[in-house]
Amino acid sequence: MSELKSLVIPEGLAGLRVDAGLSKGLGMSRTAITALIESGQVVVDGKPVGKSDRLIEGSLVELTLVTKKNHLIIQADSVEGFGVVFQDEHIIVIDKPAGVAAHPSVGWEGPTVPGALLGLGIQLTTSGAQERQGIVQRLDVGTSGLMVLAKSELAYSKLKQAFRDRTVHKVYHALVQGHPDPSAGTFDAPIGRHPKAEFKFQVHEDGKPSVTHYSTVEAFRSASLLEIILETGRTHQIRVHFSAFRHPLVGDTMYGADPTIGKRLGLEHQWLHASR
Template sequence: MTSSTGSSEIRTLPVPDGLEGERLDAALARMFGFSRTRAAELAAAGKVLLDGKPAGKSDRVHGGAWLEVEMPQAPAPVQIVAEPVPGMNVVHDDEHIVVVDKPLGVAAHPSPGWTGTTVVGGLAAAGYRISTSGASERQGVVHRLDAGTSGLMVVAKSELAYSLLKQQFRDRTVDKRYHALVQGHLDPLSGTVDAPIDRHPKHDWKWAVVASGKPSVTHYDTVEAFRAASLLSIKLETGRTHQIRVHMSSLRHPCVGDMMYGADPTLAKRLGVERQWLHAVHLGFEHPGSGEWVQFDSPYPEDLARALDRVSDGQ
């Protein structure tokens, strides 16, 4: 049953027997087709009733129970604004893909509340035609980098490329490597962090290692150890939001300059770092047109290189 209250829509329906015992967020996601994150947000906002009582995201549902969900009407689609992106370099371009070296402070694509430049907007301004697959604001985007993380991104130009690249990312066959300067020295020097990630239970603008989160796997190797920090080479199996930052923080070795996840501001100031020291240095994948393995590398931006010089000098 559906009713409307102006800017929102109320959906009322019974929980199917097949979802007996499921968490509320998982059940909502399966019943309504949206993400568990959105389901959790609706529950936290008090917009989900289970048999007439407010329900939390981790509450268990029972077959036949009545769910009442107040869902805000979908906002108008976010439009792509063609705007030049200073400092964004095109590393490779052909009929199927364009590989860019994304600078700091640039989002992968438009999103509600974001007023800065984007990769897709920068490509549009430069006259690049990208795939129309995906949501309207994410056309051609098969993976993302945080606005605060610099480095390599591949964007699909053809529909074939979009489909094949998305599948490679789903199958985890893409070789994504990052370099991170983290505080202290890891023990062991090389290892794997296998810890699920979800939204932080107390701060919805952060992410955290949470038992009920999505599987998240990060492999790391120490490239060089300095007095106050270590340079790591990191390979991701999964691509969760803030994954490297969250996993390193969970080991008590946050990325230098990453104040959101517990970095030491004194060290960051000494090294002249004003953002997390994290850069996507390498990207390898099977070319969607030729089927050949291709790979690309990116040098450190000036601010990160300068900080690395300082820490290597013992500052």
């Protein structure tokens, strides 16, 4: 079974080699991207490309991902920086480092939260889809911080309902470009899928209601550290809202961040942390 994915190249990936740029933009390993290129499963503006070709801003990249039968089976793994903050017989709260996926997915060959837990001998509930058993929330691969997961069916049911009812209080810290004015406020703008990029989202009048509250913790010369509280939990919500209001997260080239700032700080992903 195959799945077609697409991505419009943002400014932050322009000029990079195809293998390096797509690895960074899609959260896939360079080895996986190279294999897709060599098998003819990656085209740019309808034409095959080489791994050392350069990406051009605005180009449409399409990838054909083949789902292998056992691709999504969870494997025990040892993950550096992965930690358990709290657990009892029903739930577990973990500290996820950036570079770890919340669960297995097509095209992702890196470490996952369930795999890291298996490596520690911790079993989640069997409630949910096979690759998402016990998963009641997600953090992007490039986002670090706290996640709560279910170890029992009762906890899974109650946590899922709590997230649906928006009774879970989620707080993040983010480093954004520039200085938001006012220094504290609320973004209330609907979010929907990007029409040309499978992996991206955007503020759109026909999107789902999305509300983000923020306050400035500290201002630096070219960036600001913010505390962010989510009222809703849309995919990429923080990244989309701050990009739309011209303060993209530092390091988030997919959503328009200046790559020179991220490079100066040694970042290869957005600076975003789920703090509580």
